[in-house]
Amino acid sequence: MTAAGKHQASRPIGRRLERAGIRDVAAAAGVSITTVSDALNGKGRLPDATRRHVREVADRLGYRPSAAARTLRTGRSGLIGLTVTTYGEEPFTFTEFAYFAEMARAATSAALARGYALVILPASSRHDVWGNVALDGTVVIDPSDQDPVVTELVRQGVPVVSDGRPVGSLPVHAWVDNDHEDAVLGILDHLAAAGARRIGLLTGTSTDTYTRLSTTAYLDWCARVGQEPVYEAYPAHDPCAGAVAADRLLARPDRPDAVYGLFDPNGTDLLGAARRYGLRVPDDLLLVCCSESGGYAGTDPPITTLSLQPRRIGTAVVQLLIDAIEGIGPAQPVQQVMPTELIIRASSQRRPHRTTVSPPRGPSRGE
Amino acid sequence: MTAAGKHQASRPIGRRLERAGIRDVAAAAGVSITTVSDALNGKGRLPDATRRHVREVADRLGYRPSAAARTLRTGRSGLIGLTVTTYGEEPFTFTEFAYFAEMARAATSAALARGYALVILPASSRHDVWGNVALDGTVVIDPSDQDPVVTELVRQGVPVVSDGRPVGSLPVHAWVDNDHEDAVLGILDHLAAAGARRIGLLTGTSTDTYTRLSTTAYLDWCARVGQEPVYEAYPAHDPCAGAVAADRLLARPDRPDAVYGLFDPNGTDLLGAARRYGLRVPDDLLLVCCSESGGYAGTDPPITTLSLQPRRIGTAVVQLLIDAIEGIGPAQPVQQVMPTELIIRASSQRRPHRTTVSPPRGPSRGE
């Protein structure tokens, strides 16, 4: 028994049969391990004949280098964390679905194109999971104040790039963000140009940068043009609270004749509220919301949306991160501000035409 | 030079300063490496005093075991692949946004709860990326026929669980899927009960199981009740084709008085088409579509949707996969069929026209 155990431990564990190691390839090709490694990775000085031969043998044996061993040796895992700060238990929130999906998609593509893969890791994950994964770097979406995980990562020397300006002195290597002030001002000007006299804001109660910057931009604008601010704030992570807040906003005695909603569902929230109060859009109420959802092209009326261009941001963030990982980029922190796009639809254009109900006959395009 | 080089290679590479290894902990605690490993992992037979002492020292040194080394030794990486088959270049398609986001979210949560993390890996990724990641198992969403990556993974002995029935003889370890036939029949019955005489279908041209099963269920139902099938198929991955197909469907001489759309955007597609042809919903046209988007609660009128319950599916898939990885579950392939949920809204209920305006309180349409 002891002998058997010893024997088993000494050489073939039996898994030999399943996976060919570099040793097997070396033996089969009649060369050394070094030569196999060099041949497969295009390094070293080897005649083409040897290189081809080794590759051939490796293919025949179905050899796949062990990712774990390579990582151990090189210190590179080829893995990038995609970190989402969470409000509650869930990895990412309802209000950010479309944004997150688009951003993650772009980030995945960009990472893949450079040979990296993405690992989804909510910031609130159990700490042991974080410890169990070897990450070359991390993308953080909307880092919250004093995020312990991010701080820890930076302290360990792991490159961190954030989507959204880091609050406080969170020492990320780079960040990418929209010019939120500019976007809000653009929308307010657009609404004013469309005839709005009193523009309201549907905003959030949380303290993240997006909410904060957008709200202050709104307040500044109001101060500048001499309008009394009219806004309602609600917890954006609550999928139901938006409708209630929209209702509150339109129930006010100083009811606005135009509203900008900061969050994705606000378009339908506001449309529903307007309907309840018998307000016609855009005739009685102009509407804009920030959203990546294409659905707003099909509502009645179609709603003007502000796109934060998550695809661009996802791509940029990953590029910056991989540059940092590979030591390509500048040593200095990089701050990249991306433009937004206002997709103007019927809800923010006051025109003399077209009542909301009466349907035109035949396939005429009802803009 | 040689001496210096040798010296450098023999002991401190300099990075010593940054990361404490298990050896450092052992030395600092005055015990052996073994004892440190056992103490930290709760294994072996150690007195509590030793265990505590070692943990204390490890904490003080900020010791983090190397994930790579652990993976190498144990053969477990704690990583699960989340694989999406792709139609084009992009990792996942427009039509599946909400579904994918919800499913991924649930899967992430479920995996995290059991100590695993998710890696996003489109099936069309460069092969080298697949080779570079050590995966304990993989979730495949909607595996296509003869998917080479999946086949390869199974051949390597990596557990694979699929969301959606695998087509052909793809040898997955388990799958989870909805009862698509049942769902379609339920919808058709629902529409018929609401007064539909001729129900149309908006379907896809691709050959995936979802499309195929749903379409045949529709055709079977038509044959059973003696209705001539009325359907249009379009490439579902094209974000614009849906609107065109919806238009085609309503332009037919045998125009249906109710339509079920298989894909998420079909609700708005059909609503738009109905508007163009002056058809009132639900009076002239009953509408149902398959979607996870909450936006359909806010359209005018709200649209009845079929939810495939991606949250449940994501959770189930991950549980099954981890069971397989850890050898808990049965050795036999598991097939789990999950129920769907029909969320009935105004678009599929023909009533004495309940007006869309129902103000419970406050300033009504009078103001």
Added chain:
DNA sequence: CCGGGCGGAAGAACGGTTTCTGCAAGATCG
């Protein structure tokens, strides 16, 4: 008084790759 059993802990092997060092033989040059 001695052997068996057990608690406690150390030592060494292991896993697969990369990389640094270095040797031998052929090529080139003076």
Added chain:
DNA sequence: CGATCTTGCAGAAACCGTTCTTCCGCCCGG
């Protein structure tokens, strides 16, 4: 023709945590 350079490749260290085996000493029963 010998010395130096280059080419082709092998050997071994290093990476680092886990696990298998061993070993010591102690207690208890025979």
